[in-house]
Amino acid sequence: MVFWNGRPAAAANLRLLNTxxxxxxxxxxxxxxxxxxFFGANREVELSFATALNASNLLLLTGAGSSFCARNAQGAAGAPGMGDLWDAVEAKVTAPGMAEVIALIPTAAGIGKNIEKLLTLCKLYVSLFLDANSNKVEAFIKAAEKAILARVDFVGSTTDLTSHRSLVRKIARRGIRKPRTKIFTTNYDLCFEYAAQGQQFVIVDGFSHTTPQVYDRAHFSYDTVRRGSADDAPDYIENVFHLYKLHGSLDWRRGSPSIIRSRTEADGSPVLIFPRDTKYQEAFETPYLDMMGAFQTALREPDTALIVSGFGFKDDHISKPIMAALEANMGLRVVLCDVAFISDATLEAEPDVVPKNAPRMFANPYFEQFIAIAEQGDPRLTLLNGRFEDLALVVPDLVSQTERERHAERMIAARTNAANGVFA
Structure with missing residues (x-):
């Protein structure tokens, strides 16, 4: 993606499909x-987002593409792509060890650095063959999963999460009479958790407030209120959103008998759907089934807006429910932002208008379906070419900052300055 490499986030990077x-x-x-x-698409884009944010139900779906804008200090690892995960596994098991496993599986030789395909083939091999080599492949799978878990753990308190913080602030601060914003992500990392923590937002993610925190789907039905005394009516607090991690999280562990929040190996096995073609089947286990059920239910609610960015529509168990809901729910609006619609070479010329049939960055049948529906005149679709960080800049801030929020920001700034020895 030569056009996008090193390009700063900007609203000007976006392009809107006008059919x-x-x-x-x-x-x-x-x-x-x-x-x-030439009159650009800024007015149409702003109107589309204003309409989406005013919907009764607001959903955000993100995938790996949303994490690439999270920045660590120079030299520190950032969000991994599939090639990075391959390299991490190879470093863990050594190049000769990985080559040995690949040699055992005839169809693995030509897959390139596709770790998802390799792990899929390894799982099939272990299922089909009960020999000494299958034990070797099984050991490789376990080592690969540990390497992947370590590599996706790149977010910390010093990570630059400007885009995540901005988007969380804009979409999660809603009127208390409306349902809480629901964020769905396939990412294992903690970008949204740290973005919320830095702004004192409250996350409802299915875990209890005990120690250790224990998962129970019932917690998604709880809310947080402010009460001054026993006689006061419940006052729903601002800045709360639901977070559903569709493929698990690096800080979830399956203990006995519960799923708890932990990053310690001794507390149980990781609760993650690792990259492989069996993601669809694994998504029908707890807690993934709870997350997927919530996603499908949310898509069917009337007056619902779904914003999608950084999700490549490569997971059928997520993509197909979206397409089905778009067909069945007339009250569903979709704003889709991705870099796949237009190739690098086309964007390099920077024309005012790129033809509808211009070469794509990536071929994707779902994206072609969205374009086809839009060309039929469906006003519920807004298709944008751009990145997560570009989209975060154009989403309007419809709810003004409260005095309580301004006070909290002042106190955080004061403590930070004091810690750094700045007293001016």
Whole structure:
């Protein structure tokens, strides 16, 4: 993705699909005399997001693409792609050890650095063969899963989560009479957790407030209220959202008999759906089934807006319910933002309008379905070419900051300055 490499986040990076003309650039074009020679898509995009944020039910779906904008200090590892996970596994088991396992599986030789495909083939091998080699492959799978778990653990208190913080602040601060925003993600990392912590947002994620924190789906039906005395009516607090981690989280462990929040290996096995083709089957186990059930139910609610960014529609068990809901629920609006719609070479020329049939960055049948539906005149779809961090900049901040929030920010800044020896 040469066009996007090192490109700072900006609203100007976005393009909107106008089915009459093509992919319009976001900004207006103004000549040297100050005359507007081309009206960009900014007004249409702003209207679309304003409509989405005012929906009764607001959902956000993200995947691996949303984590690439999380930045650590120079030299520290960031969000991994599939190639990075392959390298992490290879470093764990050594190159000769990995080559030995690949040699045992005839169809594995030509898969490139596709760790998902390799783990799928390894699982099939172990299921089909009961010999000494299957024990070797089983050991490789366990080592690979440990390497993947360690590699996705890249987020900490010093990670730059500007885009996540911005988006959480904008979509999770809603009127208390509306349902809480629901964020669904396939990522194992803790980007949204740290983004919420830094702004004192409350996350409802199915875990108790005990020590250790224990998972129970009933916790998704709980809320947080402010009560001054026994006689006061419940006052729902601001800045609360639901977080559903569809493929698990690196800080979940399956103990006996419960799932607890922990990053300690002694507390149980990781609760993660690791990269392989069996994700669909594994998604029907607890707690993944609870998360998927909540997602499918939310998609069927009237007056619902779904914002999708950083999710590549490569998981059928998530993609198909979206397509089915779009067909069945007339009250569902979808805003989809991804870099896959337009190739690098086309974007390099920076035209005002990119033709609808321009080469794609990646071929994806679901994206083509979305385009086909939009071309039929369905007003519920907004299709954008861009990244998660670009989208975070154009989402409007519809709810003004409260005095309580401003006070909390002042206190945090004061404590930070004191810790750093700054007293001016």
């Amino acid at each position: 009459n003309v093509g992919w319009k650039r976001y900004e207006d074009t103004v000549d040297l005399d100050g005359k507007t020679t």
